[in-house]
Amino acid sequence: MAVSRVQDGKRLKRSVYHRLRKEAEAAQPKIEAKATAKYLRISPKKARSVINAIRGKNVDEALQILMFSPKKAARLTYKVLVSAIANAENNFGLNADDLYVAEVYVNDGPRMKRLWPRGRGRADILLKRMSHITVVVRDRQKEKELKSQK
Template sequence: MDGRAVNRFVRISARKARIVADLVRGKRVDQALMILKLTPKKASPLLTKAILSATANARVAGGAETRVENSGFIVSEVRIDEGPTMKRIRPRAQGRAYRILKRTSHIQVTVSSDQ
């Protein structure tokens, strides 16, 4: 059974989130959660939330007979896609203006049972 969770329009750059996603891809869920707990990055709690949601979705999809612990699931896929970019203006000297890009991303996590 597979579980999938999508977290869209997250205010983090996709490039920075992919660094953390590469740490947990292919790991067991309990290992992935421990790695994320000890990783001091902004993307860590966002990925933790998505992995826990995907695990819960897999349990619900499996029905009442699904009593699998977190160690029974594997983080099979983590996709970090770019979302829309909010553009802001920063005033500079002599009437100039610099553009600030506030990037967003879409996080998609799929967990599957290793049975």
């Protein structure tokens, strides 16, 4: 249910529009939960190789993949996924057995700049990259119910 900015030929005030939009959004059933880990000391390129393996998988399967992967990014992503599952259960009352990894992505964080000594008194800049990992889990059963209602 989308809230229109124009009602009865009159334009709503911004504050009224946003209040109505937030109320309509709150009335919708919650089917997803999200968790984010920021400023992780791993380059986004290395983390993306791991998160691509779990995208779209059931939560149990994704946890197994991450648990048995030897990569550092797998350990970090595992913690974020567990946090997203806990958010879904505790904040929105979703069943952990019906959850799947709907979205997972890695964004660039800030870069620490370090000097790397070179020959003849020169120096290069070494960039130590950071990442922000976000995991969104959704409930398959409630998603199907919403689609069938529409």
